[in-house]
Amino acid sequence: MFERENAPKVLTDEQVEIVHEQAMRILEEIGTEVLHERARKLLAEAGQKVDGDRVRWDRAFVMEQVAKAPARFRLRARNPERSLTVGDGTRVWMNVGGPPFASDLDAGRRSGTMADHDTIVKLTQATDVLNCVQAGAVEATDLEVAVRHMDMEYSALRWSDKPYVTYGTSGPRARDGLRMAEIAQGGSFGDDTVLMGVVNPNSPLIWDFRMTDALLAWAEANQAIIVTPFLLAGATAPVSVAAGLAQQAAEALSGVALAQLVREGAPCLYGSFFTATDMRTGSPAFGTPESVFGVLAGAQLARRYGLPYRGGGGLASSNAVDAQAAAETQMMLWATLLAGTDVVLHAAGWLEGGLTASLEKFALDVELLHQFTIQARGIGFSPEELAFEALAETGPGGLFLASPHTMAHFKEWLYMSPLFQTPDFATWETAGAESTAQRANAAWKKLLESYQDPGLDPAVDEELRAYMDRRRQDPPEPED
């Protein structure tokens, strides 16, 4: 039921073209700032109008470049059995990334540490519903900022063998990630795509140096680039959804065009991260109608451009694993699934608008994703499932509870959530009136206990560590 062909259309075909037309107009008439000399030079050589830092993009050029990006690509994991194809309908789901804080019911909310990062990577490895891991699951603020990107990258490579999203928030960090990927892949990955990196323009309409530098590094190495404008209606974009969609298209397509200029055919994703500003606080509001429109409309636009789509996630603004968090996450995940989204960052563990990686929220999200996975299989229609004979046998007024048909199939066919339970009130109260968050606390611990180390060739491990040690002697500037 979540195939992209069945995705709901929140935009008519005509509206898709209106958004496209405005995106092209934005690029041609307003343009973007590109704060990276080499990128500006490349664009000027390709015939774009460069005036100081401002680049005005020709629509024919942009669309010609975008057409060079593949509609699907193979993402090679260090364990070949874990490799994935992105853009073929496979749902690529991964853990949260980027929060400065971690939290769980036992230790509360605290600044993220390397130990928290390792825990989330291990939880991601342990669960079957996540098939990808994201480095930077939570910021390891206990380590030096100039070098900790490598420790977080190492964590994803060492404790998981699933394909991954690299940390790289700048050119030097992206290049460290590429070098570590080479080592992890046995010395070289050739032209294969072995990681995905996220670039965000500094909206509205600025390609800053650090992100552009990372984009160039990944494009040169033929790695996948998830070009995602972070648009907050009323703050980093105009306050209307329609305008936000057009700005998103302009920013995303300009990034894809630049990547193709660096290396034709480099995999690129059309990224959408659009929501509203809560004007009571200035904070991003997730799970709102605007964010649902953003996910669904973004998918239509990605298809318009023939690009794999990154959008949505288990996003919530709530500060606690409570009813608000559950409702916001449900709103976002339904939209994400219905949109036929290819790649979902932050599918598990996102809380507090992305400021906190919550372990209970991780368990809650994994449970929701598990249920979505079952829904995705659709309804079974075998004769045994149509069960005419079972109905005839039990007959009018009968009870199916212990019928042979029920006994034979209920364990397989009926889903009973380990997290959401249905005891009567008195039983529940007598047992301690446990909340969902408390059950989630037990659930993530159980999942962590089930973690199995995928192992890493000792020689590769040693080389990774040696690389990090060398770089620690000569680290990049912290703010680069």
Added chain:
Amino acid sequence: MREDLEILKRSLIRADPDAGVAAAQRLVDAGVDPKAILEEGMAVAMFELGEMWKRGEVFLPEVVASAEVFKRCNAVVEPVLLAQKDENTEPNALVVLATVKGDLHDLGKNMVGAMLRTSGFDVHDMGKDVSADKIVAAIQEMRPQIVGLSALLTTTVPYQETVIKRLVQEGLRDQVKVMVGGAPVTPEWAEKIQADGYANNAPEAVEVARKLVGLAQ
């Protein structure tokens, strides 16, 4: 006079620049004490607006728009006030604000700036991606009472410490109070890097700033 003072207050709360500036001009032309215009009119209105925001009765864009109107009305009143001031009159406390080097996110800093301005502070906003060198130069030149350092990225938060260390090296640390803020910043971090103040949000930043310069709450 009373009527124009009320119009000025209403115009500030409703963010009506034309009516606000006209009322401020009429008050100045009528020879009303500029200090009274500021303290009994403009400051009262902005305090009320701040309280309304805390109660959820007005929204962020309205507060920012009112801050702009405040600036324009102040441009009418302030020259008269300055002309009257003698050497012994205390100027407003000056706050220098910057989003630190490596960080281009300035929404939070801008909110803090708008709220400080409407609370009687002079604000010099250095913008975003600001190096320690530039902050040191600004402090040497402008002698602010407070410098506010903002960071949104986990990778740029440590630069707040870099700036504070530079202030120590340059012998400036005792001359200026340092406030830090930004979504990933915590009170523990502020304490660790020996900042003088930390605030969770813009209204709190105003309260902290007032405390730091010894103003009554």
